[in-house]
Amino acid sequence: MSQDHRPEPVRPRGPGPKKALLLAAAGLAVFAAAVALYAAVGCDLNDPDRDVKRLFPESTGYKTLYVSIAKRGGEDLLRKIEARLGDAFKGLFETADVPYTMYEIHKGADVIGYIHGTNQKGTYGGLQVFLALDPDGVIRGFYFQKLTSRAAKAFRALAFGEQFRGLSLEDFYRYDVVTGQEDPPGPISRIKNPDPGSEADFRAALRATKKNLILVDEFLLGNAHIKFFKG
Amino acid sequence: MFDGSGLDRVVRTIGESRRRGGCPRPERGTRPNKLAIAVLLFGVLGPGGLLAQGTLFFLELQAVGAYSTAAKKIELFSLMPDDVMQKPSLGFDLVQRFSGKTRDIGVLAVQARLAYDQEGEHKLEPQLYNAYFRLKTKSVNIWAGHNRPALGLSSVLDSHALLLPAPAMLGFGFDRDWGIGIDRDAAWGGIAASLTAGSGMPLRLHGNYLAAARAFKGVLAQDNYSVGLSVAHGRVYTAMGYEPVMAEPVDRTAASLDATYLWRNLENRVEVLFGREDDAGLALAFWRAGLALLKEGRLKLEAQPAVWRRAGAWDYALGSGLTYLFNADLAGRFMVFHDSQRRGARLVVQLYYYKGL
Numbered sequence: 001m002s003q004d005h006r007p008e009p010v011r012p013r014g015p016g017p018k019k020a021l022l023l024a025a026a027g028l029a030v031f032a033a034a035v036a037l038y039a040a041v042g043c044d045l046n047d048p049d050r051d052v053k054r055l056f057p058e059s060t061g062y063k064t065l066y067v068s069i070a071k072r073g074g075e076d077l078l079r080k081i082e083a084r085l086g087d088a089f090k091g092l093f094e095t096a097d098v099p100y101t102m103y104e105i106h107k108g109a110d111v112i113g114y115i116h117g118t119n120q121k122g123t124y125g126g127l128q129v130f131l132a133l134d135p136d137g138v139i140r141g142f143y144f145q146k147l148t149s150r151a152a153k154a155f156r157a158l159a160f161g162e163q164f165r166g167l168s169l170e171d172f173y174r175y176d177v178v179t180g181q182e183d184p185p186g187p188i189s190r191i192k193n194p195d196p197g198s199e200a201d202f203r204a205a206l207r208a209t210k211k212n213l214i215l216v217d218e219f220l221l222g223n224a225h226i227k228f229f230k231g
Numbered sequence: 232m233f234d235g236s237g238l239d240r241v242v243r244t245i246g247e248s249r250r251r252g253g254c255p256r257p258e259r260g261t262r263p264n265k266l267a268i269a270v271l272l273f274g275v276l277g278p279g280g281l282l283a284q285g286t287l288f289f290l291e292l293q294a295v296g297a298y299s300t301a302a303k304k305i306e307l308f309s310l311m312p313d314d315v316m317q318k319p320s321l322g323f324d325l326v327q328r329f330s331g332k333t334r335d336i337g338v339l340a341v342q343a344r345l346a347y348d349q350e351g352e353h354k355l356e357p358q359l360y361n362a363y364f365r366l367k368t369k370s371v372n373i374w375a376g377h378n379r380p381a382l383g384l385s386s387v388l389d390s391h392a393l394l395l396p397a398p399a400m401l402g403f404g405f406d407r408d409w410g411i412g413i414d415r416d417a418a419w420g421g422i423a424a425s426l427t428a429g430s431g432m433p434l435r436l437h438g439n440y441l442a443a444a445r446a447f448k449g450v451l452a453q454d455n456y457s458v459g460l461s462v463a464h465g466r467v468y469t470a471m472g473y474e475p476v477m478a479e480p481v482d483r484t485a486a487s488l489d490a491t492y493l494w495r496n497l498e499n500r501v502e503v504l505f506g507r508e509d510d511a512g513l514a515l516a517f518w519r520a521g522l523a524l525l526k527e528g529r530l531k532l533e534a535q536p537a538v539w540r541r542a543g544a545w546d547y548a549l550g551s552g553l554t555y556l557f558n559a560d561l562a563g564r565f566m567v568f569h570d571s572q573r574r575g576a577r578l579v580v581q582l583y584y585y586k587g588l
Contacts, residue, residue, distance in 0.1 A: 046450050047416035048335075061334030066287060068587070092527045092559045099287075099587055106333040124495040125528040128452075146452045148495055 043117035043128050044101045046145060055132040055141045056105045056113055063104045067219040070097040077218075083231050084214045087177045087207070093119040093126060100215055111135055116216050117145060120208035122201050124148040129208035131164075137213065137221050138168045144205070151195030155205065163191045169213040169225040177207040285328035291344065292584040293392070294319050300575035309394050309579050310568065312350035315358050315432055315472040317394060317581060320346035324361070324585075337366040340378075342391070356473075358432070360391065360407055371415045377434075380408045381423035382443040382463045384489040384502040384517070387451075392583050394566040395519065395535050395552045398502050402469065402541065403485070403515045408441060409434040420448040420457065429467030429480060439480035441465035455493040462486050463506075481509035496523040508541065515539040529556045546571045560586040 045051045052062045069078050078096045082088050089095065103115040117130035125148055132141030142164035144156055154160065167187055175181075175188040180203050182188040193202040217225045295317045297306050309317040322344030329336045342361035348354055363376025379386045385399035385406060399406040410427025422445070428434055429441035447459035466480045485506030492499050497520070504515040517537045524530040535550040548570035555563045564581040 046452050047421070050416055050418060063330045063333065064285070064328055064335055066285065066328075092529070092556060095559050097587055098559065109333060121527050125523055148455065148493060150495075152455075 043119050043130075043145070045103065045115065045117065045130070048103065051130075052103065052105060052115065055115060056107075058107050059105045059112060060108055061106045062115075063106070065102045065104060065220075067100050067102060067215075068097055072219065081214055081218060084173075084226070084229055085177060085207075085211055086231070091121055093121065100219065102216065102220060104220070113140065114216055114220055116212055116220075118208045118212040118215065120204045120211070122147070122149060122204045123198070127201065127204060127208070129205055129212060131209065131212050131216070133213075133216060136168070137217060137225060138166060139164045139209075139213075141165070142209070147201075149198055149201040151198035151201065154194035155198075155201065157194065160192075160194055164209065169210075169217050170228040172206075172210040172213055173225075173228050173230065175206060175210060177203070177210055180206070285330060287324075287326040287328075287587065289324040289585055289587050291320070291322040291324060291392075293317060293322075294582045295579065296581075297577050297579040299573075299577050301573055302575075307347060307349040309566070309581070310396065310577065312348070313472045313474045314400070315344075315346070315356075316391070316400070317579075318346040318348065318356070320344040320358070322346075322358075335367050337364055339364050358472075371413050373411070373413050375411045377407050377409050378412060378425075380405050380410070380427050380441055380443045380463070381412060381414070381425040381445040382441075382461045382485070383445070383459070383487040383504060384491070384500060386423070386443075386445055386461070387447075387457070387459070387491075388500065392562070392585065393552075394564050394579050394581055395533060395550050395568075396548075398504070398515060398517050398537075401515070401517070401537060401539065401548065403487075403502075403504055403513075403517075403539070404443075404463070405429070405431045405441070405467075407432060410441075416450075420446065420450065422446045429465045429483075431468065431470045431472075433470070433473050435468060437480065439466050439468055441467050441483075451491055451493065456491065458488075458490045460486075460488055483508045483513070485513060487515075496528065497521070498523075511541070511543050513539075513541055527556075530554070560584055 048062065048064070052059055069081060073080075075096060078089060100116065100118070104111055105113045105115065113135060114133045115130060116133070117128050119126045119128055126146065127144060127149070128146040130143055130145050131139055134140050142161040147155060149155060171187050174183055174186055176183065188206065191206070193199060213225075217223055295307060295309055297309060298304070299306055306312070307319055308314065322342070325341045327339040329338070340361040340363055344358040344360070346356045346358055348356040359377060361377065363374045363378040365372055365374040382404045383398055385397045385404045388397050390397045390400070397406070398404060405427070408425075408427035408429065408431055410425055412423065412425035412427070414423035415421060424444040425442070427441045427443070428436060429439045441463060442465055443461060443463035445459050445461040447457050449457040451457040462485070464484045467483050468480045469476045483506065485504055487502055487504040489502040490500070500519045502515065502517040504513070506513040515537065516539070519533060519535040521531055521533045524532065531554040533552040533554070535552070536547070538545065538547040548568065550566060550568040552564060552566040557563060562583045564583065566579040567576055568579065569576045
């Protein structure tokens, strides 16, 4: 530890008037530049290294990508996505400039899948549904990251997530997120709610899954599943 | 969504009383180069950065005003005039991710504000918060720059936008500090360590340092709980924002236990810290309780008692807060704060706008 505690000369506090003006101008310029910027936030994996390895044990690396509806297509795209979802985006978590963080999973030079999480309003605030998908958009893993629910334990159980394995957006297009019905009844109807008293959280999970699949289809899969959309 | 500032508020206990006692104004640290923030920003956001898919950019605007029942006047800062947070300000938050062909390499984070400093000689105060590069290796993450030291609740509590002061803002740790750090997440939680300057917002190098380490069990956003154990040792400056309270650094050793628990719409955060500072006992007991109400938790009520011992004296603070999210970008906050160092109460109002662009 140095014993050299030479006092520094006292500097004027804050910028001088000229520099202040310059700073103000810089601030405005930053603002102007920012308008043209691309950005996002989102539902990030808590620990990407661990989660990627768990969901894709064969992976050798991953890349984090940021996307947003506002940047990709604005209100027009938002309307199209709402149509595919069968419900309007609403609340704090669903606006055109809300941000999505998507993980592209690699094995060597090959893309072997994707991970994406979406926020969804639950009974006690937001919940986060993450999907691990193969390159064709088929679910190979489902789990809640954030979840506050009376039935949290049951929803987090492996058995609940296993019910989603093998499903894709093709299946979820037949599921109406507003009524909670699948027409005609199929694989989504067979997903069992582990706690009838937590129907709202169960439906929130299904809506989050469908939204998740639509967003991945839009941003990563080149709308490969839009041919199944009957809207 | 959001986070907090420095060792700055140490001063509320030591600083304010010593200044009243005629303690000469100590030396100042190196402020962030006033134009460096803008230059850095534009450097990062060159033509490549603007269009890259690895860029996050947020605009931050806040209006803050407080009524002090002791001073009987309205003041444009949340708690103390020399604190960096919260003041009326324009700022940005930038994250630039760097990736190779098949994997992420690292992240550059820059977060800065230009604040209105009502009591300052000059009215505009540049403030630099995040300014670090985080290198991602296969086993650990390594950061260098201005970031959070691995000590206590403040190392994980995002209070950059909040009115209620975190432990670091009460003087127990640093919200940001210059140095290096390393962290690794594990299935059970994670570990982190840092070696920083121990000078907080400004970089000062006069034999000062802070070595800190924290291990935690439980991932809050997944397990709804997290318990952390931290230890720290160093020779640190006690400072308020960019203004050090004491001319020379002091020895500090501390151990801290922190815990956060979420249950339905209730959340509780506590920290207990013990140690020694400048040959005197150091202690803190901190509790923040929150209740989220309305759809999507738009309304949040919080209460925060804290009691601490420093330089042979006990002090306490009581705060209560209300946050309402008008929409995804705009929040309104109100805080009533009282501490044993000041008479009366402060009624603080804040409008906070944070938008991704």
